[in-house]
Amino acid sequence: MAYKYYKDNRTYIEALKRTGDLIEITDEVDWDLEMGAIVRRVCEKKAPAVFFKKIKDYPGFTAFGAPIATYRRLAVSFGLDPETSIPDISKEYLKRTMGEPIKPKILDKKDAPCKEVVITGDKVNLFDLPAPMVHDGDGxxxxxxxxxxxxxxxxTDFVNWxxxxxxVYDEKxxxxxxxxxxxxxxxFYNKYVPRNIPMPFATVINPDPLSAIASCAPSPISEAEFTGMLMGEPVELVKCETCDLYVPAHAEIIIEGVVLPNVTLEEAPFGEYTGYRTSPRDKRTVYRVTAITMRKDPIMxxxxxxxxxxxxxLLRSFSLGLEMERMLKDQGIPVTGVFMLPESTHHFVVVGVKPIYANIATQIGQLVxxxxxxxxxxxxxxxxxxxDIYNKDEIIHALCTKCHPSRGIRIEEHGVGTPLNPFASPEERLYGRAPKVVFDCLFPPEWPTSMVPIKVSFDNVYPKDIQEKVLSNWKRYGFKD
Ligand SMILES: Cc1cc2nc3c(=O)[nH]c(=O)nc-3n(C[C@H](O)[C@H](O)[C@H](O)COP(=O)(O)O)c2cc1C
Incomplete structure (x- = not known):
């Protein structure tokens, strides 16, 4: 059964307009920093997404900024009401991705909007596309x-998104x-580089929202099939022009080519998801372009x-947290919920658990x-x-009252990290080394019941009949919520 979803960004953009989650800018904007500055402020203010109708130097192109930077837009991506709560959006993701993978459907090229314009050979020029200068200081x-x-x-036949x-380095x-x-x-590093064989690739710009969500989810299932699960029916793909790969037929722009083994070129700096510019300019992976295909009026x-x-x-926190919940449950851990805070730049995760045996927090840390x-x-x-793992006040209260400052903090010095960790030393960044920490905010199960501190809250220390009476009279007393 197909779920409610948007097959392309155009119908998604229309939906955002209807829910009040999109602003259209009709003034001409400059691809060189101005567009980036607007989208940055949109993110920091948690403002509506933005649709740029006129881009300097690029007639015929429009652009879409901050596509899913809020939970409201995430809910709309799933065809839900924008007011849907985070736990309810999470339930929807887990429900849709529980069953069997759904294989994609292959369309004829004539039926694929991303093939309306096909550019190959000498005519390929990346500067014909309105790639933005996103932040001042980017490389x-x-x-x-x-x-x-x-x-x-x-x-194997395994395809990754x-x-x-x-x-952009040069025209191609x-x-x-x-x-x-x-x-x-x-x-790439295990299979293509040792054989010195170029790896075909296709970059899909402005895909439909569920394909985008799948591509940044850490799912073990091939993302095209995972997208099918999110949609409840096959995602529609079409074959590339210059390689044997398949791409979403309803995307806006496709760039095809090969990733070159044993060649590097300078890239970065770039403003990164941690909220810092951390990576220095350095030699990185090279993509050589052989074709560009797109819609007639493409949206960057x-x-x-x-x-x-x-x-x-937002998206990484959402899917990392939920895939973690799935994995812990598969291991039989009595998890009641997992929430990764987006404001932590997906560095901090809260796990709720029934504390039925000693050191369960350490076990959770080791597994994740x-x-x-x-x-x-x-x-x-x-x-x-x-x-309540979604309530920051409760989280801070638990951390500061239940986590023992020495016994409750477990540090693992030798973890795998990313080169982007702002707290890591330059050497740790270079080799992707990062210490890990578990905050055990559980009272030890071996404490005698009479010695376990009792939480003094409305929910916990009043009889049910008094609670119900107060709640039913609350608004009549004159309180709002
Ligand atoms: C907007 C955005 C940009 C990202 N940029 C990168 C990147 O440049 N390099 C990277 O390794 N991961 C990046 N990520 C995270 C990857 O998308 C994420 O790790 C994803 O799961 C990759 O798929 P994989 O698990 O199949 O490797 C980005 C995520 C988002 C949402």
Whole structure:
């Protein structure tokens, strides 16, 4: 059964307009910093997404900024009411991705809007696309900020979609970081580079929202099939012009080519999802372009990484947290919920658990840090099942009252991290080393019941009949909420 969703960004943009989550800018805006500055402020103010109707130097193009930088827009992406709560959006994601993977459907090229314009050979010129200069201080114009890269494993049919940033280097070249522990990094560095064989790729710019969500989710399922699960029916793909890969037929712009083995070019700096500019200009992975295909009136996309909250933080926190919940439950841990705070730039996760045995918090830390998800974050806080993991006041209260400053803080010195951790020393960043910490906010189960401190809250220390009486009279007393 198909769920409610948007097949392309055009219908999604219309939906955002209807819910009051989109602002259209009709003034001409400059791709050189102005567009970026607007989108940055949108993220920092948690303002509506933005649609730019006129871009300087690029007649015929429009652009879409901050596509899913709020939970309201995330809810709309799933076809839900924008007011849907975070736990309810989470339930929807888990429900849709519980069943069997759904294989994509292949369309004829004539039925694929992303093939309305096809450019190959000498005519290919990346500067014909309105790639924005996103932040002042960036090393170049970033064409890939709201996109994903399609690549296929060398030995098997496994196809990966992943969002890995891409900077325009020259007319036919892009460059960007491909981290060795990412799925594409594992394929490329383990299989293509040792054989010195170029790896075909396709960059999908401005995909439909569910394909984009799938591409930045750390799911073990091939993302095209994972997208099908999110949609409740097959995602529609079409074959590339110059390689054997398939891309979403309803996307706005496709860039095809090969990733070159054993060649690097300089990339960055770039304003990153941690809210800092951390990576220095350095030699990174090279994408050589062989074709561009697009719609007749293509919509460019821009996500602006920086201080919270942008797509990198919101979507990664959302899917990292929920995939963690799934993994812990698969291991039989009595987890009651997992929430990764987007404001933590997906570095801090709160796990609710029934504290039925000693040191369960340590076990949770070992499982999540030891998993595929581990390199992306370094702080786990474990709370009991009575703590509201979505309530920051309750989280701070639990941390400051239940976590013993020496016994309750467990540090693992030798973890895998990313080169982007602002707190890490330059050497730790270079080698992706990061310590990890667990905050155990559970009272030890071996304490005698009479010695366990009692939480003094409305819910906990009044008889049910008194609570109900107060609640039913609350508004009549004159209080609002
Ligand atoms: C807007 C945005 C930009 C991102 N840029 C990068 C990047 O440049 N490099 C990277 O390794 N991951 C980046 N990520 C995170 C990856 O998308 C994420 O790790 C994803 O799960 C990659 O897929 P994989 O698990 O198949 O490797 C970005 C995520 C988002 C939402």
């Amino acid at each position: 170049g114009r970033y064409i890939g900020t709201w996109h994903f890269v399609v690549a296929k494993d060398y030995d 992943g969002m890995y940033r891409q900077m 070249t892009m460059v960007g970081p491909v981290l060795a522990f990412s799925d594409m990094g594992k394929m 996309a821009i996500s602006n990484m920086g201080v919270p909250t942008d797509e990198g933080q 840090f030891g998993s595929k998800l581990g390199p992306w974050f370094h702080m786990v806080m474990v709370v009991d099942d009575k703590t």
